Amino acid sequence: MNWKQRQHTFRLSDRDRPGPTGLVFDIQRFAVHDGGGIRTLVFLKGCPLGCQWCQNPESMNPAPEIMRIPHHCISCVKCMTLCPQHAITSSETGAIVLDRSRCDLCGDCVAGCYAGSMNIVGRYLTPEEVMEEVDRDRKFYTASGGGGDVFRR
C-alpha cells in the first residue's frame, strides 16, 4: 500500500504492531528547499519545540488525531451516519461539527469521507514501509545529489 492509499483508512491497533514503528504524518517527494538536490521528506509526529509560528501544528501531538479540512466537505453527511460514538453532528447552517471528546479514533468517518474532509493525521509505519516509499525516487537523488552520501552509491 502506498502513502496515499494509507490515508483512506485508519486503524488505531496499528500502534500495537510489533515494532519498531514511527508515527509518520506525511511523506513528500521532490523536496527542494532548505537544502541541495531532490529529496524526500518524512514528517514525524511529536515535535517538542512548540514554535508560535509552526506551519505544521499537526506535528506537535505525539499521537494520531482527527484533522478536518472543512473546505473539502461536500455535506453528504455520511460521517454523521457512520460515527458509532455520535461524535459528529451538523449545525443549524448545515456545517459539520465534531465533538473531539467523544471521538475514539475508530476511523469509520475517514473511510467513508470520499471528499477527504475527515482525516486522521498520523500512521504507524515500520522503517521498511517508509523506505519502500523513499526508495522510489532513488534515481532522482543520485541524479541531483540530493540526500547526501547515503544515496550517492
Next chain:
Amino acid sequence: MSQHQVPMPECFGPTERIKQALDRFVATAPAICPERAVLITESYKETEALPMVLRRAKALEKILGGMSIFIQDGELIVGNQASKPRSAPIFPEFSCKWVEEELDRLEKRTADVFLIAEDTKTKLRQAFAYFDGKTTNEYAAALMPPESLEAHNDVVYTIGNYFYNGVGHISVDYAKAIGQGLSGVIAEAEAALRALDFADAGQLKKRHFLEAVIIANKAVIAFANRFADLAEKQSATCPDPIRADELTEIARICRKVPAQPAETFQEALQAFWFVHLVIQIESNGHSISPMRFDQYMYPYYAREKERLLPEKAQELLDQLWIKFAELNKVRDENSTMAFAGYPMFMNLIVGGQHRDGSDATNDLSFMCLQAAANTKLYAPSLSIRIHEGTPASLYKKAAELSRLGMGYPAYYNDRVIIPALLARGLTREDARDYGIIGCVEPQVGGKTEGWHDAAFFNMGKVVELALNDGVDQRTGKQIGPKTGSLETFTSFDDVMASYKAQTAYFVRLMAAGDNAVDMAHAERAPLPFLSSLVADCISTGKSLQEGGAHYNFTGPQGVGVANAGDCLTAVKKLVFDDKVLTLAELREALKTDFAGREDLRQLLLNRAPKYGNDDDYADAIAKEAAMIYCEEVNRYTNPRGGKFQPGLYPASANVPLGSVVAATPDGRKAWSPLADGVSPISGCDTCGPTAAVLSVAKLDHEIASNGTLLNQKFHPSALEGDKGLDNLKAVTETYFENGGFHVQYNVISRDTLLDAQANPEAYKGLVVRVAGYSAFFTALDKSLQNDIIARTEQTF
C-alpha cells in the same frame, strides 16, 4: 552524463534594433490579406487546360510576382508572407466555405482574432465563388466513406487539419537549397527532364512535375529580385547613410540568393528565409520546421568567425526569430480551438548527434537558445536533443531558458527516439540525424513526407462509447458497434474488450478518412516548390503528395491517455476489486453528470488510483489503454506507400475533444477538457514531479513513434538558483533514462496567469506553453486559458 565538455560561448542580449522591432511586433494586430486569394483565382482561371501540378507552379509564379512586398525600418533580413506583418493570406484551394461563413465573425472571435476590412471581404467572396467545388476539402469529402465523415463530425476523431488546409509538417533540405542555390535545384530538375523518355506512358506525368519544379524555383528567384529592386530604391532615398548601406547590402544579397550558393552568414540566413517563407506562401500547411538549423547554418557562421562580430551574428539571428513570428495562419473556429494562439509550430532543434554518433553541439546551438531569450516570442518552437554526450553547458543554458517561463525549449530524448525511428525503417545515420516537426514528431529532414498531424483521436469519447454500447451520450445516436454497456458487463475483462473493440472500429474509419484526404491533396494540391527540396521527388519525378519522398508516414494522435487509463482503473478498482460501487450507481451518476451524487464523484476522484502518482496499478492500465490505440494504428498503410504510426499529443485539441464527451468514471464532469498528451490529468498528480515522470515513463513511448508529449508546470520558486537548474536537469534526465520521449516545462505561477486573465492589456507579450508549442496567453480562448491555469503546479 559524459565528460564531454563544451565551453559556453559569450552570449549577447538584444540590441536597440531588436527591441524596436519587438515593440512593433507586439503592437501589430493580425489581419486578413486578400492578395493571394485574388491572385491564385486569376491564375487558375488562366490555366484550366493544364495538368494540376503545372497550374500550381504558375499560380505560385503569379502570386510571388503580384503580391505586395515591403521592407520594414531596420530590417536586415527581408521577405513577407502577406501585405502586412502578422497578417494571414487566404488559401481557397484547400477550403473556403468556412472562411466565407466566418468572414463577419473573424474580428469578434474569443480566440485568435483577425481584423478584416470590408473591401477584403468583397474580394474574398469573389474569389471563393470560383473555387466552389474545386477544393481539396470537397474532393476529400467525396472520396471518404460516409461513416468516416460522420465519425469526424461526431468528433470521435478529427481529421480537420489536412481536411481543411495544406499538410505542411515537413522539413526541406535547407542545406542543399542554401549551399547549391535554387539554380542548383533547377539544374537537377533539368537533368532529370532530359533523361526522361516521355514516350513511356509511366514517365509522361513526371515531365509535368519537373517542369513545374523549374517554373516554381524560377519564380522564387524572381521574387527575391523584387526585394533587391525595392532595397535599391529605398537606399537611394534613405537619409541615414548607415541604413542606406544596409539596404544596398540587402539588395546585393537578394540578387545573389537564393539563386546562387550562399557564402556569408547573412546571405545564408536570407537564403534560408526566402525558402522557408515561400513554402508558406505556396501552401498553408503549418509546422514547416527548420529542425537542425544549428547544424546546416554552422558552416556559414564558422567561415566568418574572424570577420563577423558575435554580437552582430546574434542580432541577425534575433532578426530571423522575429521574422519567424511574423508568419501567420487563419483557421476555422473549430480548428482554432485545437490550435490556439496563432501558432505556426516551426520546430527548431539544437544539439544532438552527428550522423556518426558524436555530439553535434556548436556555438550556434547556444546562440539559438540566446535568440529565444532575447526575443521572448512564441516562435519558433525551440527544442533541444538530449543524449549521453550532451555537454553540461548546453543543458544548463537550456534549463536557464526554461526558467524564463515561455515554455521552451522542449527536451527530446535521443535514447528513445533513435530506436523508435530505427524500428520504423530509417537507416542508423538517418535516425541519428533526426529533428522534430511541429509539436513532438520526429523525422529525418530533407527526405520525409511524414503527414505527422493526421488526426486527433478522442480516447475520452471512445471510453464513453465503450461504456454505453456504442451510443453517443451527447446525441443519443448509435455511432459505434454494440460492444456492451454498464448495464451488461459482468467483469472488468468485458469492459476492456468493449474499449478495445470501439478503438479498433474507429481507428479503421479514421485511417480511411485520412487516406481519402491524402488522395485529395495528390489530386488537387500537389506542391512543386516544396517537393523540389525533398528527396527523392526530383529523382523519381513525383511530388510529395504522390509519394515522391524517400520516407512516407501518416501519424494520427491519441488524445486523453490519462482519462482512458483513469476511467478504466476506477471501474476495475471500485466496482470489481473493492466492490464499493455498482455499475448501476455508476451509470446513473454519469448519465446525470453527478447531479446530487457529488459523493460518488469524490469516490471516483479520490479512492481510485490515478495515473501520475507512481502507482503501478493505475500506470499499468494507462499503459494498456495507450497500447491498444497504438497497436490499432499500426495496422494501416497510406496511398504514398508508407505506414501509419501513432502519436500521443493534442496541440490544444484536448479542450474541444473533451467538450463532446459526457461525464466519465475518472470523476471528470461532462464536456470538460481531456488531459493533454501523456500528462496526468490536471490536479491528479499530487505526489510531485518525480512521481509524475516515473508514471509517464512506464508507458511505451517507442511504439508511439509519432511523438508523445509531457507537460510539467513548475512554480518559479521550485527552480531558484543554480540548484534549481540542477533539479530541472535531474528530473529530465531521470525521466529520459526511464524511457520518456519528450518533456516541456511551463514555469509560471498560477497567480500571474490569473492576473493576465483579468488584465489582458498588461500582459500582451506574456508567452506560455500550450502543448508542443508556446503562444501569447491573451490570444487564447478562456477555456484553454483555464485549462492551462488548472494544470498542476509543482511547488513544494
